[in-house]
Amino acid sequence: MPDLDPVLQPVYEQVLRRNPAEAEFHQAVLEVLDSLGPVVRQHPEYVDARVIERICEPERQIIFRVPWLDDTGRVRINRAFRVEFSSVLGPYKGGLRFHPSVLLGTVKFLGFEQIFKNALTGLPIGGGKGGSDFDPKGRSDAEVMRFCQSLMTELYRHVGEYTDVPAGDIGVGQRELGYLFGQYKRITNRYESGVLTGKGLGWGGSQVRREATGYGTVIFVEEMLRTRDRGLDGAKVVVSGSGNVAIYAIEKVHQLGGTVVACSDSGGVVVDEEGVDVEILKQVKEVRRGRLTDYVQERGGVARHHSDISIWEVPCDVALPCATQNEMDEQGAQALVKGGCAAVAEGSNMPCTPAAVRVLTGAGVLFGPGKAANAGGVATSALEMQQNASRDSWTFEYTEERLAEIMRGIHERCAATAEEYGAPGNYVVGANASAFRQVADAMLAQGVV
Numbered sequence: 224m225p226d227l228d229p230v231l232q233p234v235y236e237q238v239l240r241r242n243p244a245e246a247e248f249h250q251a252v253l254e255v256l257d258s259l260g261p262v263v264r265q266h267p268e269y270v271d272a273r274v275i276e277r278i279c280e281p282e283r284q285i286i287f288r289v290p291w292l293d294d295t296g297r298v299r300i301n302r303a304f305r306v307e308f309s310s311v312l313g314p315y316k317g318g319l320r321f322h323p324s325v326l327l328g329t330v331k332f333l334g335f336e337q338i339f340k341n342a343l344t345g346l347p348i349g350g351g352k353g354g355s356d357f358d359p360k361g362r363s364d365a366e367v368m369r370f371c372q373s374l375m376t377e378l379y380r381h382v383g384e385y386t387d388v389p390a391g392d393i394g395v396g397q398r399e400l401g402y403l404f405g406q407y408k409r410i411t412n413r414y415e416s417g418v419l420t421g422k423g424l425g426w427g428g429s430q431v432r433r434e435a436t437g438y439g440t441v442i443f444v445e446e447m448l449r450t451r452d453r454g455l456d457g458a459k460v461v462v463s464g465s466g467n468v469a470i471y472a473i474e475k476v477h478q479l480g481g482t483v484v485a486c487s488d489s490g491g492v493v494v495d496e497e498g499v500d501v502e503i504l505k506q507v508k509e510v511r512r513g514r515l516t517d518y519v520q521e522r523g524g525v526a527r528h529h530s531d532i533s534i535w536e537v538p539c540d541v542a543l544p545c546a547t548q549n550e551m552d553e554q555g556a557q558a559l560v561k562g563g564c565a566a567v568a569e570g571s572n573m574p575c576t577p578a579a580v581r582v583l584t585g586a587g588v589l590f591g592p593g594k595a596a597n598a599g600g601v602a603t604s605a606l607e608m609q610q611n612a613s614r615d616s617w618t619f620e621y622t623e624e625r626l627a628e629i630m631r632g633i634h635e636r637c638a639a640t641a642e643e644y645g646a647p648g649n650y651v652v653g654a655n656a657s658a659f660r661q662v663a664d665a666m667l668a669q670g671v672v
């Protein structure tokens with residue numbers, strides 16, 4: 224455990240006491256507190272107003288039962304959460320995750336990260352997150368629809384375009400968002416487009432939202448590489464995962480002249496030295512909801528599937544973890560360093576364990592933390608909210624340029640703040656300190672609420 228500033232240590236101990244058995248939440252809090260020593264020494268007013276304790280305590284936490292009927296008529300019960308963490312910068316904003324591993328602590332870690340990520344975008348959005356331990360894998364469309372309708376029958380009272388605006392995350396794509404939106408509209412009798420983001424293009428969605436997280440991560444890593452007079456052109460890249468974030472990260476790497484030689488899912492790793500064929504991957508994953516083993520078959524002998532290796536063992540210049548939390552441990556990071564990796568940017572949330580981050584930064588690998596590197600998704604969600612509010616829709620080119628501008632702005636902001644605190648090139652310090660100051664100043668301005 225890092226040595227925290229003496230002012231921050233008791234705050235962390237209180238988080239541990241108050242939130243037992245929520246290891247991922249503890250990890251996310253510790254990572255932020257570890258960057259804040261110099262900030263609180265410079266701003267004792269944050270300590271006096273107990274801003275940090277307040278940030279660590281969600282404004283509201285909603286937990287509810289979701290009963291639904293499966294295709295055989297059997298009653299199923301899941302648990303759902305919405306953690307409304309901070310509304311100091313805008314309506315709560317953050318995705319919904321459907322995965323059997325989802326617990327309250329998972330949602331709290333994601334919601335906590337989201338406060339700072341959303342601040343970094345410079346757009347008026349607060350932080351929240353939600354989800355359920357429902358597993359959409361292997362469920363029919365009708366089952367997914369019944370589950371989403373049941374979930375929204377409770378969630379609708381807590382969300383709204385000025386209150387709380389969910390989006391997708393693991394296991395929640397356009398199909399799920401469609402069913403959720405339909406039920407919200409039915410219950411409220413309002414066509415309130417701005418209540419959810421990530422909608423389909425024909426019913427209030429934004430161009431580039433689907434691509435935004437992956438594209439944004441790649442734009443961020445390109446900016447990091449530029450500080451060392453390098454770029455993605457000609458680079459060998461590995462991308463973990465093969466879902467929404469991974470697919471569009473792969474697409475953007477290829478557009479910028481790099482080659483993605485490996486991707487993965489929970490069943491294993493695919494190595495494709497000629498470059499992952501993103502059109503086949505989209506067909507397999509997005510259209511047919513298949514597995515990477517299906518991708519390998521369709522590639523006809525070019526790609527290999529491995530269930531016994533870690534993706535981080537594949538030598539590369541750049542690695543983009545885009546699957547899930549804690550997917551890269553110390554060993555994984557060591558393997559990357561050994562393979563010559565120069566930069567890692569987190570497309571997923573908290574994919575690198577603290578030990579992995581120490582190995583990477585210790586070896587001089589450029590490291591872009593998720594709250595900066597994957598902020599493109601939520602930023603484009605905020606652009607979707609803007610378009611919904613003005614009943615407008617922008618072109619792909621214009622929206623992509625806005626996304627790129629935002630990502631370059633986040634990179635610049637993190638780099639400048641890291642310099643200011645005497646840690647040049649440390650994007651973790653830059654992201655945490657810069658976002659925290661913005662949130663803390665707004666909290667001071669708005670009083671004790």
Ligand code: NDP
Pocket residue numbers: 324391392393394395436464465466467468469487488489490545546547548570571572597598600601
């Ligand atoms: P998807 O559900 O589309 O894809 C998730 C991918 O990660 C799949 O390939 C999945 O494999 C793999 N995966 C998920 N859980 C595990 C696990 N426990 N172990 C191994 N592999 C796993 O999700 P997204 O692409 O939307 O999200 C990926 C990450 O990016 C998450 O951390 C999410 O929070 C983060 N993120 C997403 C944003 C978005 O806009 N979607 C925005 C910002 C961050 P399998 O199919 O085998 O389960």
